[in-house]
Amino acid sequence: MTANAFPLNPLLTAFSASPTLAINEKVQALWAAGHEVYHLGFGESRFPLHPLLAEALAAHAHRTAYLPAQGLPELRAAVAAFYERHFGLEVTPDRVIVGPGSKPLLFALMQALVGDVLLPIPSWVSYAPHARMSGKRVFPIPTDPADGYTLHGDRVAEALAAARQAGGDPRLLVLNSPSNPTGRMLTPEQVAELAAFCRREGLFILSDEIYALTAHGSVRHVSPACHYPEGTAVVGGLSKHLSLGGWRLGVAVLPPGPFGRRLMAAVRAVAAEVWSSPSAPVQYAAIIAYEDNPTIRDYIETCTRLHALRTRFLWQALAALGIPAARPDGAFYVFVHFDHLRSALARRGVTTADELATYLLERYHLATLPGSAFGAEAGHLALRLSSSYLDMETAERAQALLAASRLVSEEEWLSPAHHPATHAALERFRCFVEEVR
Ligand SMILES: Cc1ncc(COP(=O)(O)O)c(C=O)c1O
Known part of the structure; x- marks a missing residue:
């Protein structure tokens, strides 16, 4: 039987493989091989079920x-x-x-x-x-x-x-x-x-x-x-x-x-x-x-405050490394770009956002999503980073982080003691910027 024996709806076959899926598959493969991967590619709120x-x-x-x-x-x-x-x-x-x-x-x-x-x-x-x-x-x-x-x-x-x-x-x-x-x-x-x-x-x-x-x-x-x-x-x-x-x-x-x-x-x-x-x-x-319901209302406010703290922290820490991003006003995303490092990255064979995401994943185990997945031009070296997954990888970690937020100051809560993966990911970004510059 030929491949065209049963034609498919062209409206559904026009889609190319999503870079989102490609990155996720690579993350799974790295995890299966026992590597630590910092998953900034996952936009999922992970606070515990109330x-x-x-x-x-x-x-x-x-x-x-x-x-x-x-x-x-x-x-x-x-x-x-x-x-x-x-x-x-x-x-x-x-x-x-x-x-x-x-x-x-x-x-x-x-x-x-x-x-x-x-x-x-x-x-x-x-x-x-x-x-x-x-x-x-x-x-x-x-x-x-x-x-x-x-x-x-x-x-x-x-x-x-x-x-x-x-x-x-x-x-x-x-x-x-x-x-x-x-x-x-x-x-x-x-x-x-x-x-x-x-x-x-x-x-x-x-x-x-x-x-x-x-x-x-x-x-x-x-x-x-x-x-x-x-x-x-x-x-x-x-x-x-x-x-x-x-x-x-x-x-x-x-x-x-x-x-x-x-x-x-x-x-x-x-x-x-x-x-x-x-x-x-x-x-x-x-x-x-x-x-x-006042209990649910308080819970939503708490989760939002914590998302805001984590997202702002990531944004400010990246800015301190010279990685620009628009100031996030909501949600748990930071949309950074590396256009200012374009020529240095080109010398390493990185000329598109997809290549940049792959480079960061393969060399630094930083999982991100390329801006192209969101319709941005491939040549704009933009990445979407999500703050929502790091240090909340498991239900236990998420529960512990929520509990700690009630016990310690915001500053301490954001420290490596409670956010080791976030700080480790930032350290990898620092090394990346240093390598490229
Ligand atoms: C902007 C936006 N809209 C809609 C959705 C879909 O959310 P759900 O189908 O879970 O309500 C998402 C999920 O990632 C989103 O980011």
Whole structure:
């Protein structure tokens, strides 16, 4: 039988092997060979499962029936109240849909909405594949490392004009604040400006706010839905601020009014035909995560404070080594670049971000992700470093670090006594910079 006997959908075969997977495979191989690898490539919040959530999940293990495709009504009511309490959005439960993670909800929205996509660069790895799998063209909105990859309104306008000139039909703008990979946030003024622009131009905003509750406190999180509710879908979930990625629980808040209802019907159709509903016990347990529970609220604040401390520490320590990065305002990422060492790196055969990530992994056992995975130009020697995994490699280490944070000062908590892997990774970066210079 020839390879082409059963042709495949070209929308799905157009993807090249992901550098993310390539790096992870190399990390696994190094681990299997007994090497110490400093995993800054893994963007997973690893704080322990809160006991109240563990209890709630156990208490609902007997929930074996299917739930409605849009989600458990009690959970949707809690989610609506959560968005009002935290972000001042007036949300009714009929505008909320619950999915198995925010990722499939983002994909369902891309499937449901017509038009091409304007995508700020760099941005999270899955938006462009979601768009292309949905038959959309992706038009990048460039940003500049020199001003911390700030998304400027005039750049959005230029990208829109260029997309139209190239025969595209851009109708969607993806926003992600705090951002993966940069940790940057849009200021309230920028959000207002972008929302007004999108309303004027008839662009719909897909606002990925999965990191909203991991904002470090330097910038106030404002949703574009506060300004432009009729043209914004807000997406969030429990993966980041409650370290529950494996629970697969995401939510989307769709616009009010007749258009919002039609969009909900389309997204709900994807849900009903593809995943039916997220796991029932998880949905029941998630109610407490969305309710105004003071214990859970304190826990989220603690985890966010600790993420902020670790991320800021990494950022400042790298800056002290002469490795520039945009100041992270949220999440647990530092997007560094080595463009200033371009010629010295070229002499070592490193001319792209992928090659740089491979070099650091093979020679220094530093696992990172190349900026190219986030749409940045290959020649921009950028890497995304995640602070979330180091020194929290196992559940025991994560538990111990959380316990120590209650006993010692912040300074001591960040010292090598409690963060040996973070300090060892920084030492390797120091050696790398020294070798290259
Ligand atoms: C920016 C961003 N959006 C969405 C997701 C998907 O999260 P989940 O599907 O676990 O809700 C991630 C996960 O890494 C992310 O970084």
